[in-house]
Amino acid sequence: MSLVGERTEIASALPREVAYAEPSMAGPGDFLALMKPRVMSLVVFTALVGLVVAPGHLHPMLAFFALVCIAVGAGAAGAFNMWYDADIDAVMARTVDRPIPAGRVEPGEALAFGIVLASFSVVFLGLIINWLAAGLLAFTIFFYAVIYTMWLKRWTPQNIVIGGAAGAFPPMIGWAATTGGIGVESVLLFLIIFFWTPPHFWALSLFRMDEYARAGVPMLPVVSGEAETRWQILLYSLVLAPVGASPWLLGYAGLAYGAVAVLGGASMVVLAWQLYRAPASAAESVAKRLFGISILYLFVLFAALLIERAVGLQHFGSPFGLVLA
Amino acid sequence: MDQEPIEPGIVLTEEQKRRRRGRSIAIALALGAFVVLIFAVTLVKGPAVLIRPM
Numbered sequence: 198m199s200l201v202g203e204r205t206e207i208a209s210a211l212p213r214e215v216a217y218a219e220p221s222m223a224g225p226g227d228f229l230a231l232m233k234p235r236v237m238s239l240v241v242f243t244a245l246v247g248l249v250v251a252p253g254h255l256h257p258m259l260a261f262f263a264l265v266c267i268a269v270g271a272g273a274a275g276a277f278n279m280w281y282d283a284d285i286d287a288v289m290a291r292t293v294d295r296p297i298p299a300g301r302v303e304p305g306e307a308l309a310f311g312i313v314l315a316s317f318s319v320v321f322l323g324l325i326i327n328w329l330a331a332g333l334l335a336f337t338i339f340f341y342a343v344i345y346t347m348w349l350k351r352w353t354p355q356n357i358v359i360g361g362a363a364g365a366f367p368p369m370i371g372w373a374a375t376t377g378g379i380g381v382e383s384v385l386l387f388l389i390i391f392f393w394t395p396p397h398f399w400a401l402s403l404f405r406m407d408e409y410a411r412a413g414v415p416m417l418p419v420v421s422g423e424a425e426t427r428w429q430i431l432l433y434s435l436v437l438a439p440v441g442a443s444p445w446l447l448g449y450a451g452l453a454y455g456a457v458a459v460l461g462g463a464s465m466v467v468l469a470w471q472l473y474r475a476p477a478s479a480a481e482s483v484a485k486r487l488f489g490i491s492i493l494y495l496f497v498l499f500a501a502l503l504i505e506r507a508v509g510l511q512h513f514g515s516p517f518g519l520v521l522a
Numbered sequence: 523m524d525q526e527p528i529e530p531g532i533v534l535t536e537e538q539k540r541r542r543r544g545r546s547i548a549i550a551l552a553l554g555a556f557v558v559l560i561f562a563v564t565l566v567k568g569p570a571v572l573i574r575p576m
Contacts, residue, residue, distance in 0.1 A: 220538045225548035258566045262559060325563055 223306065227296040231279050231307050232272030232314070239495075240271040240367045246499040247371030247386055250506050255326075255375045263326050263374040267367060270318035270334045274363070276311030277342035280304050282350070289408040311342075322374075330373040337366040354417040361394030362387075368499075382449045385440075386499075392437040393495050396430045396469060400488040403427075403472075404481045423480065427473045430487070434469035438462030441498055450502055457501040461494040 244267045248260055255263070279286065279297055283304055286292035296302035315338050323331030345360030353359075365387045372383035402409055402416040403426060409416040418426040439446070441462045445455030468487045475483045534542065 220532060220534050220542070221545070222538060222541055224541045224544045228545075228548070256566050258562055262563050265559065325567070 221303065221306065222300070223296065223302045227301045228310060230296050231276040231302065231310060232269075233275030233278070234272075236275060236364075237268050237271045240364070241268045242496070243386070243390065243499055244367035244371035246503050247368030247383055248375050249371075250382065250502050251372040251375035251380070253375050259326060260374070263322060263330065263371070266318045266322035266326070266331075267334060267370055267374075269314050270322070270338055271367070273311045273314035273318060274338045274341040276307050276314060277338070278346045280307040280311060281342070281346050283307075285412045285414060288412045289405075291405065291408065326374045327377045329377055329379075330370050333366055333370045333373055337363055337370065340366070350414060352415070354415050354420040356415070357398040358395050361391050361398075364394060365390035381447075382444060385443050385447070385449065388440050388443070389437070389498065390495070392433055392440050393491065395433040396437065396465065397488065397491040397495075399426050399430050399433075400472070400484045400491060403484040404488075423477075427469075427475075427480070431466075431469040431473045434465045438466050441494075444502070451505045454498075454501040454505055457497055461498055464490060465494055 241264055245264060248255065248263060279295055282292075283295075283297040286295045287298035292298065297304055297307055315335075319331050319335045319338070322334055341360070341363035345356065345363055349356040349360050368386035368390070369379060369383045372386070373379060399417055402418050403423060406416070406418045406423070410419045417429060438459075439462070442455060442458040444450035445452070445458055450458075465487075468483065468490055472480065472483045472487055
């Protein structure tokens with residue numbers, strides 16, 4: 198038997214993807230896309246706020262290192278998500294051009310990429326900063342990749358409610374990086390993002406409902422209808438507004454933050470109410486406005502905390518701060 | 523002599539070569555950044571670089 202014939206026989210016995218492996222067409226930009234840079238930027242920003250507002254001091258270089266680890270960990274979670282959800286991504290217009298459904302990156306490449314990123318980020322955050330922060334980062338990656346992506350997303354319309362915890366952990370990781378512990382304030386920051394996630398994502402899912410239905414993802418509007426979703430958005434916004442103001446109400450943030458939180462929270466509630474009352478013809482535009490405002494709300498809220506800390510006004514003007522102190 | 527011609531194996535297209543080069547450069551830059559980062563952290567933490575709270 199000739200060598201060529203032998204090779205052909207071996208190839209036919211191998212799994213298809215091994216026997217006919219094509220050279221990779223992935224560019225660096227594709228691997229960057231696997232890390233979901235937009236989500237990553239929000240993670241880094243909220244982690245930065247947790248890290249800065251925490252009591253104590255972390256050398257700027259170490260703070261930067263911690264943020265890089267958190268960013269890379271978030272990127273790993275994104276890569277795991279894209280690896281597992283490639284079938285869903287392929288049937289949704291918003292995600293069809295992602296590296297795996299577009300055929301530029303093989304699923305195995307994305308999985309390996311995620312494993313390497315997750316391992317490096319967690320191990321080095323633990324070795325250089327502390328193991329509590331590393332443990333929280335590891336749990337966040339696990340929660341997003343396994344609990345949310347593999348389990349909740351395809352199983353229950355409460356997927357983004359419970360799964361939202363994954364996006365809420367970064368300020369706690371930042372806080373833990375500075376203090377080595379978990380404070381009440383960091384739990385409040387967690388709760389803000391946790392209660393912000395449902396109105397934010399359900400607003401998005403209202404105007405992407407057809408795509409979610411086609412992909413078989415049981416988002417709330419697909420399973421329970423638009424009316425129920427609008428009602429749930431209103432309920433969560435009503436919870437979010439006081440939770441958003443709680444750092445000020447409990448004396449952990451200053452007057453500027455309080456003003457931003459009250460105004461922002463009121464805007465969210467008003468928009469959620471408008472969405473709840475909107476006729477079907479106007480619902481999509483209101484949902485899009487709520488989606489956009491929700492991003493702005495979270496950004497401004499966390500930016501206010503950061504600015505207050507930078508100018509030293511975080512304990513000025515808190516209504517119950519003196520009582521609690 | 524009954525020897526079949528040697529197969530050329532997988533021949534990369536120009537686009538595939540370009541992308542491979544892009545990946546190689548990105549890996550080199552990432553490794554370089556990692557080394558610089560660890561070096562900088564070592565300077566900050568000093569000899570006790572791996573002593574940290576559990």
